[in-house]
Amino acid sequence: MKMIDKREVYLGSFISCLGIFILQSSIEYGVGTWSEMGAGFFPMLISFLLLMIGVGIIFSKTKKVIKNANVSWRPLIGVSLSIAFFAATLKYIGYIPAVTLSVLIGSLTDLESKIRQSIVFSILISLFGWVVFIFGLGLPISPF
Secondary structure (H helix, E strand, C coil): CCECCHHHHHHHHHHHHHHHHHHHHHCCCCCECCCCECCCHHHHHHHHHHHHHHHHHHHHCCECCCCCCCCCHHHHHHHHHHHHHHHHHHHHHCHHHHHHHHHHHHHCCCCCCCHHHHHHHHHHHHHHHHHHHHHHCCCCCCCC
16 A cells, blocks of 8 residues: 655645745735736745645655654754744844854754855855845845
8 A cells, every 4th residue: 555655745745834824925015917017926926836846745656654754853953943043133133144144053954064164155155145135136135
Protein backbone atom coordinates (compact mmCIF):
# COMPACT_ATOMS: atom_id res chain seq x y z
CA MET A 1 0.00 0.00 0.00
CA LYS A 2 1.38 3.40 -0.95
CA MET A 3 0.90 6.57 1.05
CA ILE A 4 2.06 10.13 0.77
CA ASP A 5 5.46 10.80 2.31
CA LYS A 6 5.08 12.89 5.48
CA ARG A 7 7.91 15.22 4.51
CA GLU A 8 6.15 16.09 1.27
CA VAL A 9 2.93 16.80 3.15
CA TYR A 10 4.78 19.08 5.58
CA LEU A 11 6.57 20.92 2.77
CA GLY A 12 3.42 21.29 0.68
CA SER A 13 1.45 22.49 3.70
CA PHE A 14 4.10 25.04 4.61
CA ILE A 15 4.27 26.43 1.07
CA SER A 16 0.46 26.55 0.85
CA CYS A 17 0.22 28.37 4.20
CA LEU A 18 2.84 30.85 3.01
CA GLY A 19 0.76 31.43 -0.12
CA ILE A 20 -2.39 31.99 1.95
CA PHE A 21 -0.54 34.45 4.21
CA ILE A 22 0.78 36.42 1.23
CA LEU A 23 -2.68 36.36 -0.36
CA GLN A 24 -4.25 37.74 2.80
CA SER A 25 -1.59 40.47 3.01
CA SER A 26 -1.95 41.42 -0.66
CA ILE A 27 -5.74 41.86 -0.48
CA GLU A 28 -5.21 45.16 1.37
CA TYR A 29 -3.57 46.66 -1.72
CA GLY A 30 -5.29 47.42 -4.97
CA VAL A 31 -4.84 44.69 -7.57
CA GLY A 32 -5.66 46.72 -10.65
CA THR A 33 -5.84 45.23 -14.15
CA TRP A 34 -3.37 43.58 -16.51
CA SER A 35 -2.69 46.91 -18.21
CA GLU A 36 -2.62 48.99 -15.00
CA MET A 37 -1.27 46.75 -12.27
CA GLY A 38 -1.80 47.86 -8.70
CA ALA A 39 0.50 47.39 -5.72
CA GLY A 40 -1.12 44.08 -4.77
CA PHE A 41 -1.05 42.50 -8.23
CA PHE A 42 2.37 40.85 -8.06
CA PRO A 43 2.04 39.60 -4.45
CA MET A 44 -1.35 38.08 -5.32
CA LEU A 45 0.13 36.42 -8.39
CA ILE A 46 2.98 34.98 -6.29
CA SER A 47 0.55 33.78 -3.62
CA PHE A 48 -1.51 31.85 -6.19
CA LEU A 49 1.68 30.36 -7.57
CA LEU A 50 2.77 29.26 -4.09
CA LEU A 51 -0.66 27.76 -3.41
CA MET A 52 -0.53 25.75 -6.64
CA ILE A 53 3.00 24.55 -5.92
CA GLY A 54 2.09 23.55 -2.36
CA VAL A 55 -0.98 21.61 -3.40
CA GLY A 56 0.99 20.02 -6.24
CA ILE A 57 3.70 18.86 -3.84
CA ILE A 58 1.15 17.32 -1.50
CA PHE A 59 -0.67 15.35 -4.20
CA SER A 60 2.05 14.70 -6.80
CA LYS A 61 3.94 11.65 -5.58
CA THR A 62 3.06 8.70 -3.47
CA LYS A 63 5.67 6.71 -1.59
CA LYS A 64 5.82 4.01 0.99
CA VAL A 65 5.33 5.15 4.56
CA ILE A 66 8.51 6.28 6.22
CA LYS A 67 8.27 5.34 9.87
CA ASN A 68 10.90 7.75 11.15
CA ALA A 69 10.93 10.87 9.05
CA ASN A 70 14.07 12.58 10.24
CA VAL A 71 13.33 16.26 10.49
CA SER A 72 16.37 18.47 10.85
CA TRP A 73 15.12 20.83 13.50
CA ARG A 74 18.25 22.97 13.74
CA PRO A 75 18.02 24.39 10.19
CA LEU A 76 14.24 24.72 10.38
CA ILE A 77 14.36 26.73 13.61
CA GLY A 78 17.50 28.67 12.64
CA VAL A 79 16.21 29.86 9.30
CA SER A 80 12.81 30.71 10.81
CA LEU A 81 14.54 32.77 13.51
CA SER A 82 16.67 34.44 10.85
CA ILE A 83 13.59 35.52 8.90
CA ALA A 84 11.84 36.70 12.07
CA PHE A 85 14.95 38.65 13.10
CA PHE A 86 15.06 40.38 9.71
CA ALA A 87 11.39 41.31 9.90
CA ALA A 88 11.71 42.60 13.47
CA THR A 89 14.89 44.65 13.01
CA LEU A 90 14.68 46.07 9.47
CA LYS A 91 12.82 49.16 10.63
CA TYR A 92 15.17 49.89 13.55
CA ILE A 93 18.72 49.06 12.41
CA GLY A 94 18.40 49.43 8.64
CA TYR A 95 18.62 47.12 5.65
CA ILE A 96 22.33 46.31 5.48
CA PRO A 97 22.81 45.37 9.18
CA ALA A 98 19.50 43.45 9.25
CA VAL A 99 20.39 41.38 6.18
CA THR A 100 23.97 40.82 7.35
CA LEU A 101 22.91 39.59 10.78
CA SER A 102 20.03 37.53 9.37
CA VAL A 103 22.34 35.70 6.98
CA LEU A 104 24.80 35.10 9.82
CA ILE A 105 22.02 33.68 12.01
CA GLY A 106 20.89 31.45 9.16
CA SER A 107 24.43 30.25 8.48
CA LEU A 108 24.79 29.11 12.09
CA THR A 109 22.42 26.26 11.31
CA ASP A 110 25.01 24.56 9.13
CA LEU A 111 27.55 22.77 11.29
CA GLU A 112 30.05 22.63 8.43
CA SER A 113 30.04 26.35 7.64
CA LYS A 114 33.06 28.44 8.49
CA ILE A 115 32.57 31.76 10.24
CA ARG A 116 34.86 33.68 7.85
CA GLN A 117 32.95 32.43 4.80
CA SER A 118 29.65 33.23 6.50
CA ILE A 119 30.73 36.80 7.26
CA VAL A 120 31.95 37.41 3.70
CA PHE A 121 28.78 35.86 2.23
CA SER A 122 26.50 37.91 4.50
CA ILE A 123 28.26 41.15 3.56
CA LEU A 124 28.07 40.34 -0.15
CA ILE A 125 24.37 39.44 0.07
CA SER A 126 23.56 42.66 1.94
CA LEU A 127 25.51 44.81 -0.54
CA PHE A 128 23.86 43.06 -3.50
CA GLY A 129 20.45 43.66 -1.93
CA TRP A 130 21.32 47.30 -1.31
CA VAL A 131 22.31 47.79 -4.95
CA VAL A 132 19.19 46.06 -6.27
CA PHE A 133 16.47 47.20 -3.86
CA ILE A 134 17.55 50.56 -2.45
CA PHE A 135 19.80 51.97 -5.16
CA GLY A 136 18.32 50.27 -8.23
CA LEU A 137 14.61 50.14 -7.46
CA GLY A 138 14.60 53.14 -5.12
CA LEU A 139 12.69 51.46 -2.29
CA PRO A 140 12.26 53.75 0.70
CA ILE A 141 14.28 51.58 3.11
CA SER A 142 17.03 53.02 5.27
CA PRO A 143 20.36 51.32 4.50
CA PHE A 144 21.59 51.92 8.08
